Amino acid sequence: MADGTLERAARAENAASSAPMRLAGTGPKDARWMGWVAVAVVLGLWELGCWLGNINSLYLPRPSQIVASMVKLFVAENLVLDLGWTLWRIFAGCAIGVVAGILMGVWMATSPRVAAIADVFIAALYPLPKVTLIPLLVIWLGTGGPFMLTISALGAFFPVVINTLLGVRQCDPGLVLAARDLGANQRQIVRRVLIPSAVPSIFAGVRLGLGVSIILVVAAEMVVGRTGLGARLFLAGQVLNTEDVFAVLVVLATLGIVVTKLQDMVDERLARWRPN
Amino acid sequence: MKAAVSSGQAPGTASTMTAVVAKDLGLAWAIRQGTPVVALEGVSCAFAPGEVTAIIGPSGCGKSTLLQIVRGFLEPSTGSIAYLGPDGSAGAAPSMATVWQSFNLFPWLTVEENVGFGLELAGVAKPDRQLRVREALAAVDLAGFESKLPRQLSGGMRQRVGLARALVMNPDVLLLDEPFGALDAQTRLVLQEQLARLVESTRKTAILVTHSIEEAILLADKVLVMTARPGRIAAEIAVDIPRPRGHATTGRAEYVALFEQIYGLLRDEVERAMRSEGN
Numbered sequence: 346m347a348d349g350t351l352e353r354a355a356r357a358e359n360a361a362s363s364a365p366m367r368l369a370g371t372g373p374k375d376a377r378w379m380g381w382v383a384v385a386v387v388l389g390l391w392e393l394g395c396w397l398g399n400i401n402s403l404y405l406p407r408p409s410q411i412v413a414s415m416v417k418l419f420v421a422e423n424l425v426l427d428l429g430w431t432l433w434r435i436f437a438g439c440a441i442g443v444v445a446g447i448l449m450g451v452w453m454a455t456s457p458r459v460a461a462i463a464d465v466f467i468a469a470l471y472p473l474p475k476v477t478l479i480p481l482l483v484i485w486l487g488t489g490g491p492f493m494l495t496i497s498a499l500g501a502f503f504p505v506v507i508n509t510l511l512g513v514r515q516c517d518p519g520l521v522l523a524a525r526d527l528g529a530n531q532r533q534i535v536r537r538v539l540i541p542s543a544v545p546s547i548f549a550g551v552r553l554g555l556g557v558s559i560i561l562v563v564a565a566e567m568v569v570g571r572t573g574l575g576a577r578l579f580l581a582g583q584v585l586n587t588e589d590v591f592a593v594l595v596v597l598a599t600l601g602i603v604v605t606k607l608q609d610m611v612d613e614r615l616a617r618w619r620p621n
Numbered sequence: 622m623k624a625a626v627s628s629g630q631a632p633g634t635a636s637t638m639t640a641v642v643a644k645d646l647g648l649a650w651a652i653r654q655g656t657p658v659v660a661l662e663g664v665s666c667a668f669a670p671g672e673v674t675a676i677i678g679p680s681g682c683g684k685s686t687l688l689q690i691v692r693g694f695l696e697p698s699t700g701s702i703a704y705l706g707p708d709g710s711a712g713a714a715p716s717m718a719t720v721w722q723s724f725n726l727f728p729w730l731t732v733e734e735n736v737g738f739g740l741e742l743a744g745v746a747k748p749d750r751q752l753r754v755r756e757a758l759a760a761v762d763l764a765g766f767e768s769k770l771p772r773q774l775s776g777g778m779r780q781r782v783g784l785a786r787a788l789v790m791n792p793d794v795l796l797l798d799e800p801f802g803a804l805d806a807q808t809r810l811v812l813q814e815q816l817a818r819l820v821e822s823t824r825k826t827a828i829l830v831t832h833s834i835e836e837a838i839l840l841a842d843k844v845l846v847m848t849a850r851p852g853r854i855a856a857e858i859a860v861d862i863p864r865p866r867g868h869a870t871t872g873r874a875e876y877v878a879l880f881e882q883i884y885g886l887l888r889d890e891v892e893r894a895m896r897s898e899g900n
């Protein structure tokens with residue numbers, strides 16, 4: 346990524362080793378412009394190559410055509426509504442999955458019985474590609490809002506449960522003892538010690554889960570949706586409108602970048618949990 | 622460190638006059654394979670109000686286990702803990718707070734939030750809490766560090782936060798489980814002297830588990846020497862050196878005599894503990 350997102354992620358992973366690493370090359374700030382220049386060069390070559398090679402825009406439209414198509418989609422064809430639908434499905438569904446996942450994970454971590462029971466189901470469902478659940482969910486819920494939110498929530502649920510469980514289990518038992526010593530009851534220990542100590546792990550789960558939610562919502566929209574970016578993408582492909590296909594892909598890629606940026610910002614606020 | 626952390630209960634009230642008496646305590650850890658590990662056996666001792674008792678003994682002899690039983694976090698296999706009022710009748714359980722070897726500060730909370738944790742749980746309103754937290758931090762020379770995170774502090778400062786977090790609760794009994802065990806030698810010396818002054822000024826009942834004979838003599842009114850596992854009380858030694866004590870105390874003849882006496886008892890036990898680890 347051109348703007349140092351990867352570097353930032355790596356730094357967050359291992360704060361200690363970042364200083365010597367930065368000595369090895371130029372700093373991330375100095376190198377940032379190179380990514381944008383590279384993008385501009387590729388776009389320029391793409392435009393020029395299509396034009397010189399007289400390539401049929403049915404196969405590969407020029408960047409300028411894609412931009413024109415995107416303007417048309419937003420101005421005349423209400424693409425912003427589809428973007429809104431997709432965002433709603435991703436974030437509302439993901440939020441449901443995250444909340445359910447945290448509650449379930451904490452419950453499992455604090456009750457061996459619940460863990461034993463839930464473990465079997467999670468072991469069976471976690472490795473299953475969630476797209477394979479689309480037909481069954483359509484039979485049960487139809488293709489409307491409840492279906493979209495469910496598939497999105499399912500995507501986020503599993504990574505969040507597993508990370509919450511691990512995070513809570515890894516909590517230093519000394520901290521639990523200290524809280525008890527200061528008068529905390531069982532409920533206060535869960536809310537004031539176990540959950541806060543698992544925050545970095547929970548957030549790692551949310552990151553993964555949001556990624557899965559995005560994939561599932563777009564895939565579900567492609568298969569059954571009449572609205573949303575996935576549906577627009579699929580319909581454009583059906584009528585061989587390659588410019589529109591590219592335009593929607595660019596919108597989806599931009600969405601990905603924005604989501605990653607937001608997560609980086611949250612990551613920075615987790616500095617409290619970072620060791621030394 | 623400055624004098625008393627004054628808020629809350631005044632010293633000399635009924636519960637602070639309660640002695641903690643351990644009667645014939647025994648504890649065996651059930652382990653997955655083989656016979657249970659007997660950590661404590663027939664431990665009887667009394668912790669008098671206003672008195673500092675040091676517990677010293679080889680590693681793994683059950684000192685922390687004893688402290689956890691006194692705290693009420695561990696149920697002994699045999700024996701019991703009793704609380705005796707000044708007239709010998711049964712008293713109420715005194716309040717306690719612990720200072721831990723590994724500090725056990727909450728890494729996501731600031732110094733102020735760490736120290737205020739117990740008061741917040743107890744429902745102390747924010748203005749009052751802030752006042753008491755600041756007072757406790759001042760008592761351990763950490764005024765101005767309120768908004769720092771534990772990871773931004775040195776080991777010695779972290780343990781002073783741990784000390785403030787326990788003191789702010791104004792416990793009847795202060796439990797210290799090798800509080801300076803994780804610190805370097807110089808920091809340790811300084812903190813020992815500071816703790817000695819704090820203990821002298823507050824006249825708080827304290828139980829101090831330590832590996833250091835010097836620490837035991839500097840701080841305690843009474844030293845319990847424990848045997849290698851299973852832990853028993855090998856000797857109870859009164860420390861009659863006048864206070865205030867400090868590093869200069871280590872030059873006195875009484876100090877040297879006491880040191881030799883405790884070291885003599887301890888050496889045999891440590892050797893025994895090492896032999897039993899080896900087999």
Ligand SMILES: Nc1ncnc2c1ncn2[C@@H]1O[C@H](COP(=O)(O)OP(=O)(O)O)[C@@H](O)[C@H]1O
Pocket residue numbers: 650651652658660679680681682683684685686687850
């Ligand atoms: N949770 C536990 N389960 C099993 N054995 C334990 C446990 N905690 C302590 N022990 C054992 O009990 C003995 C006493 O431990 P401890 O009280 O921590 O010793 P000390 O504090 O004197 O070093 C040790 O041999 C230790 O291995």
Ligand SMILES: [Mg+2]
Pocket residue numbers: 684685686798
């Ligand atoms: Mg110990």
